[in-house]
Amino acid sequence: MKRTIYLEKRPWSEALELFLDTFRDMYPLQGEEVLVEQALDRIVTSDVTARISSPHYDGSAMDGVAVRSEDTIGADLSTPKQLKVGTETHFVDTGSPLPQGFDAVIQIEDVHEIDDETIEIYSPVAPWHYVRRIGEDVKEGDLLLRQNSRIGPYDIATLLAGGETTVTVRSKPKFGVLPTGSELVEPGSALKPGDIIEFNSRMVKALITQWSGTCQRYAIVPDEFETVETSVKKILEDNDAAIIIAGSSAGRRDFTPQVVEELGDIIVHGVNVMPGKPVVLGRIENKPVIGLPGYPVSAAVIMDLFIKPLVCTMLGTPIIERRKIQASLTQKIYSKLGMEEFVRVTIKKDKEKVIATPLTRGAGVISSLAKADGILRIPDNMEGLEAGSEVEVELLKEIW
């Protein structure tokens, strides 16, 4: 059934909700079984409980002798107790299982060996003294990992301790990215005036990789409806979602909206976000298709606002958030009413004060995003911010 919800410049949060809602039944993605030791940073699809206890036996926590604690009652320096080796006591090493019927260990330093068959002890011990008991670390049936949690190094150890050797984790969301634009050339090409080096798709791939998805890059296609259409079909055969990058200059012919309309539905076209406005969010064959603006900073903003939440939704995890800090703005910024603006800033510490300085706002200046320490949002109902305003900055880098 074809359904076109064509929205002109929605607030991005509304657009995002509408977009994700469209795929609510599809996600999170199915799971796949992997070895625990290869599961670092993967997301478990359901609660994982321990198959076995760890330790799985009562063992000695010391080198010494195993005893029955009741046999030690009343022992002291003036009235030591003697125990027969092999029946009333057994020598044990650290980690050795406790012999059947024994419930405590006396460390070797506190044992006097009278002869090969007899030892003497000088104080009583309580049950389970120096015993590492069954399940001290993990008990059979214990919850080891909650559904949708991310597996860290200590989880790998705990899962293995609990007897798991494999674990079911979410499949990694598979994206395909298609750079379009007759002006685009591969990095390393000899450049003629008018050529643009195609780097957006490589940035897209790196971002998706950081968010725990995978991304395959497809070869550049020229601005031709049929070619774009054929490529998008191919990408969706091989992947969970497609990203089509428009030519890297504003005004270039962008066939994404037509292709999405032809093959599926447009859900959102345009959001009130700067840079990033001309985004296309659509659906083809029940898979998300995103038309990314060609200006690199616009592309980066849209990746963050829409693709990061999409990847997290596919994985079943909360949306990754950046750490926020308060800072004082060094200079006045004007902003367009009705547009939510994302301003790149550098952050410095000036004595105790944290100060944020805006960088260039050109959507084509990708180097400014590499230089930026953070992003400052100016809401759509504000015409700007005064110098000295206290603002909230989302950190792109962990600083000091």
Next chain:
Amino acid sequence: MKRTIYLEKRPWSEALELFLDTFRDMYPLQGEEVLVEQALDRIVTSDVTARISSPHYDGSAMDGVAVRSEDTIGADLSTPKQLKVGTETHFVDTGSPLPQGFDAVIQIEDVHEIDDETIEIYSPVAPWHYVRRIGEDVKEGDLLLRQNSRIGPYDIATLLAGGETTVTVRSKPKFGVLPTGSELVEPGSALKPGDIIEFNSRMVKALITQWSGTCQRYAIVPDEFETVETSVKKILEDNDAAIIIAGSSAGRRDFTPQVVEELGDIIVHGVNVMPGKPVVLGRIENKPVIGLPGYPVSAAVIMDLFIKPLVCTMLGTPIIERRKIQASLTQKIYSKLGMEEFVRVTIKKDKEKVIATPLTRGAGVISSLAKADGILRIPDNMEGLEAGSEVEVELLKEIW
């Protein structure tokens, strides 16, 4: 030259300094050339500057006509200026290079086409109006990345924009990890009493991976001097450093100190850290060799205190630090004077107050480290902390 600096229970910070100083001349590691698009999260070995400007030509920022700005002076609605197409003006698309001698663009909406050869304009434009100039994003020679910085997605884009296709990054530090102990069995084995599942090496590998190194796991060897010695030699032939994990119970025979002494030098043996005390830090053939305690929490603490800084030093980066938060302790903790203790805690928010609750302190209870939200350090000169104390907690997880 053999040099044995055998230290009994140094503060770990002194021990670390001594350890890293031993290898100061060896690190950071050499570089290797990789494709920029495959360089995510790698560390650049030296400053990288732009090979070319981006854009590399003056181009139109709009669909319209290219003009010489001086030709437009004086144009207004009552006295429009007419320009001849092909000589005084040229049609351009967004991204098109500006014809030689032209310095401004008028957007198509502001142009009146009189006939095929003539257009009319109604206002003057300044030089470089609607022109995306050479180097607007990156100028040839611009510093793109500082030495020892980590390459992120925006850096990949910026490097490609600046004409780089490859970049020299630090080789990943190569570790080999050897689990030793006759009681150890592989995950998935049928368990007899006394068997211990070997999971420490898998935790070690995952931690080193997170810190941007690589780690190869070697097969379990029994507690035999010659076998351990042979394995360590082999590991050091193939790797930059070796980690030997002692049997996973205290008191097991640990041949690491003898092997390191036989083949090289012990730098530190024992630190005043709990858990983690019996660590061995050594050098064989100018490569670091670390004897890790077998109790998993001890192993994890030593990994964090010594191996993380070692990996970062090999990479030439600052030591990765965890984020710290202030919290209020829910209960009294006793601690041994003369030992710096690392206590696992959970963190909760109780209204506006952040509270930290200690978990078990057993060095064998790895599940508690998986459950912990953070780590609280009790300095060696304190006998403990009172309930309600304000403490600093290093976060193991990003929470709220």
